[in-house]
Amino acid sequence: MNFNEKSAFMEEQARLDEFNRKLEAGEKIEPKDWMPERFRKQLIRMMSQHAHSEIVGMLPEGNWITRAPSLRRKLILLAKVQDEAGHGLYLYSGTETLGVSREQLIEDLHSGRAKYANIFNYPTLTWADIPIIGWLVDGAAIVNQTMLAKSSYGPYARANLRICKEESFHKKQGYEAVALLANGTPEQKKMVQDAVDRWWWPTLMMFGPHDSNSPNSSELINWKVKTKTNDELRQSFVDRTVEEAHAVGLTIPDPDLKFNEEIGHWDFGPIDFDELYRVVNGDGPCNKERLDARRSAWDNGAWVRDAASEYARKQKLRTIKAS
Ligand code: BYC
DSSP, X not given: OOHHHHHHHHHHHHHHHHHHHHHHTTOOBOTTSOOOHHHHHHHHHHHHHHHHHHHHTHHHHHXXXXXXXXXXXHHHHHHHHHHHHHHHHHHHHHHHTTTOOHHHHHHHHHTTOSOOOGGGGSOOOSTTHHHHIIIIIHHHHHHHHHHHTTOSBHHHHHHHHHHHHHHHHHHHHHHHHHHHHHTSOHHHHHHHHHHHHHHHHHHHHTTOSOGGGOTXXXXXXXXXXXXXXXXXXXXXXXXXXXXXXXXXXXOOSOTTOEEETTTTEEEOOOOOHHHHHXXXXXXXXXXXXXXXXXXXXXXXXXXXXXXXXXXXXXXXXHHHHHO
């Protein structure tokens, strides 16, 4: 090693030591801080998948805005779907701090290269699916994102903190509407139980594969991007949700569900991870419909993006002329 190589190596080592010191001390890594390339890549992967999930997640619910059963429910649903768009924007902005452009991320989604949460590839068949998404899907997201709000990457942690505040309203409105249906007419009870039966297992899949099959977890946990494992979070979701289901007289569609007195947790049956991988890799009930809807929204919105950038260009020219 010559002198230049040796000093470059020592500089790199000093940067890595500082990065590790910050993680160890519980300090956040910020966009201008040095970070290992692999850390940056892992964050881009995870944050962009999260951003895509929020945006694609607007579609199954958006589908019911015109058919909400009352003005109150329509207002709530409109506000919720709009919140999800906002979450996508915080997360795309956060991902851009890592040096990747939003256009590239959107292109990855539209070309089918990027992943997004499995759950949004299932159809919303009846009105009861909307409260169930609020209760189960947003409920699962809160468990996961409360942990991510403590993530070691500053912009991701702050985005999740804000998202969780809104998600907690989403879950509450969902559970309130679920409770109403569960205590309603026999038809309403049947409709909401059918929705629980269809959404329960895909919701458990949202937490990802078991820890023993999760290739990214240990690295993310070492870097404190994730502070809990997929299985720990899934168990915490099951424990709180089973109690909520029983409180309103709903049944969880799992014959193996049983409270384990010894460990103080609910044991549950095996998850069909083949289904998770099938859906994530493009073969779910609605993958094609979701991507088609995203692409056509992007194409139809081209004139808005053009008008906005032309306006910004003219404003800039005016400012230059005035100065
Ligand atoms: N869906 O090594 P693993 C919302 C992939 S939206 C799809 O355990 P990791 C809402 C995984 O990406 C909130 N793919 O990965 C919006 C990886 O593939 P690659 C959505 C999944 O990263 C609108 C491979 O499987 N929340 O709340 O350690 C309306 C191996 O997995 C899934 C987030 O996005 C899945 N479920 O852990 C209503 C949270 N699971 O990339 C509500 C942010 C696994 O290596 N993300 N995969 O090819 C995370 O917390 C983590 O990335 C995961 C996976 C827990 C999802």
